[in-house]
Amino acid sequence: MSDERLKPVIVPVFLPFQGCRGRCVFCEQQAITSRSAEPLKPEKIEETLRDAFAKRKHHMGRETIVAFYGGTFTNLSLSLMEKILDTTVPFRKQGLFSSIRVSTRPDALETEKLETMKLYGVDTVELGAQSMDDNVLETILRGHRARDTAEGVAKLKGLGFKVGVQLMVGLPGDSPRGFMATVEKVIGLRPSMVRLYPTVVIEGTRLEQWYRDGRYMPLELDRAVELCADACRCFEKEGIDVIRIGLVGSPTLIPGKQLIDGPWHPCFGFLVRASMHLERILSSLPRLSGKVERVRIRAPAREVPLVRGFRNQGLVKLNAALGTEVAEVSADESLCAGTIGIDAL
Ligand code: SF4
Structure with a gap:
């Protein structure tokens, strides 16, 4: 298990749905991030960064990364992307962070934008792959295919970026075997890191409708934990870091609020790590x-x-x-x- 003390400190800046051209069936960024999807204002981002750095004294000595999450960063216009990245420059000059990471889609990787990001110190791009099964991708209305992820990872690596891949377990149309086939395909792409998220039913999504119509049933918590543990073992055996397992905590993404059903748990990642540990001990x-x-x-x-x-x-x-x-x-x-x-x- 990685040492918490050595993990980089992430300063997240959420850009809910910014740059997204469609709406994936499971996604409700406002619930996931507790942020509204207002039009982007660079001044607001600057304020977020200022507040975050003011609170980070206790992290001194650890690598600090600014991360833009929650939308499709590289689908923003080049000028807006530059304005957003400009907000980071004064903080970087003060030595408050060392690199930037962004999350985006595999089919939104225009070379000019990627080269601009490099100039601003973006060194890691995380791709929302979700699945490597084209039927699943079609079902969830992702709007890209598995080939886009494979080509996207290769392109990003070719330009010198570290690449992260985000996957989801329990997607509609997927199966445990299909998910593990996705894991094997992603291992073949050799990303630097992956994130594993359980699919949950969030209020206001198309998945909620499918759930209410009986067209979708989420995984049981134990099954989702087991599958993530299997995936984690496969990735880590191949030297690929699993940097997050489970959704980020949010005051609205909880039972009784916007979470309708599914394998949500406040300590999902811990459940997976404990299950892996127990199996190792029992063997x-x-x-x-x-x-x-x-x-x-x-x-x-x-x-x-x-x-x-x-x-x-x-x-x-x-x-x-x-x-x-x-x-x-x-x-x-x-x-x-x-x-x-x-x-x-
Ligand atoms: S999953 Fe990603 S691409 Fe799809 S709607 Fe949500 S933020 Fe946009």
Whole structure:
């Protein structure tokens, strides 16, 4: 697992739906980002950056990245793109951040815009691929094909960008097998990083209508966690970083507000990491000799929460696997990452 202390600090600037020419069936950027889709004002972006940098003193010493998310950055006009990127220049001169990343679509990669972005210090482009299955892409009204993603990744790498790929699990028309085929295809493109998002039903989307008509059923939470864990294992085995699993927290994207149904969980990424960790531990559990009624489990301090799992669900599974009660979990820094020690009590 990557070390939180070494992770870069992201200063996000959300541009909901800006540059989007259509509306993907699952997408409701205002709910996801808690930001309104007002026309873009560079002064507003400057204010967002000023506020964010004023609060970031505690992040000193860590790499800081300004990230433009929530729309199709490279579908903005070149002049608007430049105005937005201009807002970052004074902060960069003060050394407040070191690079910029943007998210966009695979079919919106005009060379002139990409070259302009490079001049402003954009070094990473994240592509919303969502799936590598053309039937799924057509169903969700993405408006691009898998080939666009493959060509887009190659083009961006050719221009020297680091490339991120965003994928969604549980899309309409997709299947667990289809999702894993997408994972394999993305591995073949060799991006630097990926993000994994569960598909949830958000109020006001076409997916909500399909859900209410019985045309779409979201994945169960456990299944979505399992599939993301499988995907994560595949990517990380190939040296591709999984930089986010699960939707970003938002005050409106919660049950009872704009979230209608689906595998949403406030700690979705943690559930996936804990599930991966538990499986690793269970595959190499030491044998207990004789009749033992209670045990203590030791783990490296950073991994204790992963051993426990969300609300101690990991311990429940360990109890069952060991056939004994796990009475305590304690930190033991002499252990290697991914391993545990077990003591009879
Ligand atoms: S998923 Fe991306 S491209 Fe589709 S509507 Fe939302 S922001 Fe726009």
